[in-house]
Amino acid sequence: MNTKYLIIGNSAAAIGAVEGIRKTDKEGLITVCTKENVPSYARPFIVYYAGGHTPKEKIYFNNVKYLENLGAQILYGTEIVKLEARKNKAITKNSEAVSLGFLVHIIGMP
Numbered sequence: 001m002n003t004k005y006l007i008i009g010n011s012a013a014a015i016g017a018v019e020g021i022r023k024t025d026k027e028g029l030i031t032v033c034t035k036e037n038v039p040s041y042a043r044p045f046i047v048y049y050a051g052g053h054t055p056k057e058k059i060y061f062n063n064v065k066y067l068e069n070l071g072a073q074i075l076y077g078t079e080i081v082k083l084e085a086r087k088n089k090a091i092t093k094n095s096e097a098v099s100l101g102f103l104v105h106i107i108g109m110p
Contacts, residue, residue, distance in 0.1 A: 009106030010034035
């Protein structure tokens with residue numbers, strides 16, 4: 001797989017990264033890899049959802065298709081386990097290679 005921009009992680013910071021890229025590059029392929037199987041959500045609100053105080057759709061950032069509407073490709077359940085910076089390549093847990101032009105690694109709070 002080839003992509004111009006690879007974003008590792010799918011949080012509020014990833015949304016900001018996609019929005020920022022789109023301000024300067026309207027057409028470059030953006031790929032977001034996330035090991036989770038759901039759209040980006042506000043982690044602090046999970047406790048309210050789990051306690052039955054808020055519906056599930058309220059924990060998600062924006063519309064669940066927001067990044068796709070910005071032209072980003074989202075690879076749910078895809079964990080990046082290795083970066084080969086000199087080769088401009090990332091390797092997934094399933095040993096698939098992702099060739100990239102630019103890397104944005106989103107590091108969130110545990």
